[in-house]
Amino acid sequence: MVAHPPSFAWFISAAGNLAAVAAVAGIVVMVALGVRVSPIEQKIGLDRVYRYHKVLGVAVVLLFIGHGLLRTLAFSLRNGGKWDWSFLFYLSPKRPALLLGHLAIYALVIVAATALAGRHRIGFRSWKSIHLLVYPIVAVAFAHVLLESSRDLASPKSFGILALLAIPLSGLYAYRISYVIRREREGTWLVSHLVRETADTTTLVISRSQGAGKFAGRRAGQFAIIRVREGRRWSDPHPFTISCPPGSPNLAFTIKSAGRFTSAIPSLAPGTPVLCEGPYGIFSVDFASEPDVVMICGGVGITPFLSSIRHAVAIGSKTHIILLCGNREFDDIIAGEELRAAAERIPLHIVHVLSRPPHDGLPSSSEKIIFERGHIDGDILKKHIRSAEASFYLCGPQKMQEDVLLALEKSLLIPRAAVKRELFFY
Secondary structure, three states, X not given: OOOOOOOHHXXXXXXXXXXXXXXXXXXXXXXXXXXXOHHHHHHHOHHHHHHHHHHHHHHHHHHHXXXXXXXXXXXXXXXXXXXXXXXXXXXXOOOHHHHHHHHHHHHHHHHHHHHHHOHHHHOHHHHHHHHOOHHHHHHHHHHHHHHHOOOOOOOHHHHHHHHHHHHHHHHHHHHHHHHHHHHHHHHEEEEEEEEEEEOOEEEEEEEOOOOOHHHHHOOOOOEEEEEXXXXXXXXXXXXXXXXXXXXXXXXXXXXXXOOHHHHHHHHOOOOOEEEEEEEEOOOOOOOOOOOEEEEEEXXXXXXXXXXXXXXXXXXXXXXXXXXXXXXXXXXXXXXXXXXXXXXXXXOEEEEEEEOOOOOOOOOOOOOOEEEEEOOOOHHHHHHHOOOOOOEEEEEOOHHHHHHHHHHHHHHHOOOHHHEEEEOOOO
């Protein structure tokens, strides 16, 4: 019996299968990123985890669409060679495998579109509900593979690979479910008290009778995601930097009023339950190995540096720190007196840059506390940064970060990749 070489339609079908396998492998990675597996988050930081998750999501959707198109092309080639869209839009229960596959692709496209639209545009709860559809969609996709495995469009090898991918995926699902079950029991704190920092900035202090739990080993500069009890349910989640130093039995968050949630913080009553998840982030200074550190911040972006400076004071760090802090007005400076006192105890030099200084002029500068007019630009950076070999940390609004990165590159020849940044999300 003479063996015939594979047809072009066979190669197209195989390419479609390969796209599906790659898409499912991408979903496994996406889920690993989305469920906040600790080793991954501690390596690259939660802000970057979410960004990679989003980019990978687009790639996965494109692979699934490619899978559907390639299978449609293979079908068309086997049926006269004329393109036939009916295969891609086949929704008859007579072929349940094909029906499930198409429903999975259509639903995934809708989920991806809402994810790209963003939770702020459609509301967090609606966004979250739609986003969670990914889990049953993946189950439907696997059912499609199981039913289709006996047909020519799905090879046994592809089925075996997908079956192997189902194992880590099931483990990740179980990990997330167990975490959600434990989350409220292990992560509920209570409002202890509030400290008014400036006209629009308040420090929220929360406590927990069972102790700090997972936060006991936190590092300076890390953050948490918090929800506040609103009646019978929790509020939407919001990330805030922990502004108190490691070792503190309580947690403190210095929050600027900028929206409905943050504007309600000053009116929280003591005893209000707060669901606190974390600690997250890798935006932490290593005082043991970094002899020179430059911290650059704008407004409430000072909060991770407050935690780091408080930690430096507590351990008597010898690291030389330059803090360049941008604000509009003098009264917007957060923890100004505390920073002044810290500068007397550790090698800390502070440069306050005010875009709207007092009408009677800038406050008097001293050896360790300096006031400048304007914005943190190349001239100010070049004037106050004593070494381009220092470790650079940057936190603040996105536009401010981009301006500072450009100024560092032009004035001190410091590449963007050399600057550690805290990237805001949510």
